[in-house]
Amino acid sequence: MLFPRKRETKYLPTTDEIPTFVGMTIEKMTFQNYYSAVRYLEGLANLPARDYQRQRTNPDVYLKRTGYFLRLIGNPDKDLKFVHIAGTAGKGSVASKVQAGLSATGYKTGLFTSPFATTSIEKIKVDNFYIAPGEFANLVEKLKPAIDEAYKKSLHGGPSYFEIFVGLALSYFKEQKCKWVVLEAGLGGRYDATNIIKRPKVTAITNVGRDHLNVLGMTLNEVAKDKAGIIKNGSKFFTAETRSDLQKIFKLTCSRLNIPMKIIGGGDHIESNNNLAIAILESLGVRSKETNLGLKSKLPCRFETVQKSPRVILDGAHNPDKVGAVVESLKFVKFKRLHLVFGVSLDKDARGMLKKLIPQVDTFYVTRFQMPFRKVHEPEALIDLIGRYKPVLHKQAYLDPFQALDEALKRANKDDLVLVTGSFYLTGELRARWYSEEKVLRTRRSFS
DSSP: OOTSSSOOOOOOGGGSSOOOOGGGHHHHHHHHHHHHHHHHHGGGGSSSOTTTTTTOOTTTTHHHHHHHHHHHHOTTTTTTTTEEESSSSSSSHHHHHHHHHHHHTTEEEEEEEESSSSGGGGGGGEEEOOOHHHHHHHHHHHHHHHHHHHHHOOOOOOOHHHHHHHHHHHHHHHHOOOOOEEOOOSSSTTTSSSGSSSSSEEEEEEEOOOHHHHHHHHHHHHHHHHHHOOOTTTTTEOOOOOOOOHHHHHHHHHHHHHHEEEEOOOOHHHHHHHHHHHHHHHHTOOHHHHHHHTTOOOOOTTTEEEEEEEEEEEOOSSOOOHHHHHHHHTSSSOOOOOEEEOOOOOOHHHHHHHHHHHHSSSSEEEEEOOOOOOOOOOOOHHHHHHHHOTTTEEEOOOSSSHHHHHHHHOOTTSSSEEESSOHHHHHHHHTTTSSSSHHHHSSSSSOO
């Protein structure tokens, strides 16, 4: 096993280890090491490996190659206690609340979520802080020999960016001696890299929607069966899914494994997420005081207000179900006119999202995100689509997302609302207008 073996690695100091009089110089150096580590991980995407989202024949290969990689780095998942959460919408928010509740109780608790909003460290958190940029860079450096070994020798191919990130997070949680770890599934459940864990104490599925049908199955029943793959022997299972035919799929799985299942009721998506988090925390013996502290936890770009006059809200909703939740939340916000900055990935249901948004919008600013690894819907094509539904609606296309945001802010009055949605990549990029990447790296938090 490569990971436990002692070897000389390049030591990259963290800023809290350096005297303050040279702090700025060391901070910049640490950030550069961090940026290099991120470029290395993202650059692995140009290798000809099997793609989890595109190649679904023999999908168990993805767990096999994740398992091979974790064995190389010393099985960091061993001895950690897990809460594993999947679902089409709300899983990140529920995971964050559960982690915060466990942390408030005094347990050192790790959190792994995806995607990040502004910078990579936002995916890995222990208690109240993200992994430090220097620690992130050091850990990537430490993992490189195992990554090389996996690409050379694994019969299943080298690990993907996401699979490496799971290994990186688990290694950090083990180093930090976490008592609990809350994992948010990346996509689906059964073959997701997070499902490599063996015996979670709690598994939960928020709901089942139509996102990623091309990957998980062409019907909701097929999607539910894929997500049900996280349910494991020895765990307690919770779900806030309300449809009886989908609940039946979960019940059959729980019955086969002889484990308890609890269906959580609720009203809107916020209440449903909160009730699910409460039920999970109560099952783990967390008291109401700490549970209430957990419910205050939030993630960036989840109906986040970043400016008040005019009010600006960022929400990374990227499918019709999530956009529907945004529209529902707008009912509780007072504003005169709605200015919508909208961009969406090419593989997402733009038509379904627009059908829900158009009745609410006064002016559209259609744009794209600039992250080069994902294709986008061309803004002009979206303009044409909007015109078919509501020809008289004011709309304009912008290739520069910051230009689209600037124009929306320029046109909006102080009583208007500017909403940015359609893509997590878009909201994350534009969030930097208010919370720079350097600020997140320096404070290891997403909020002031």
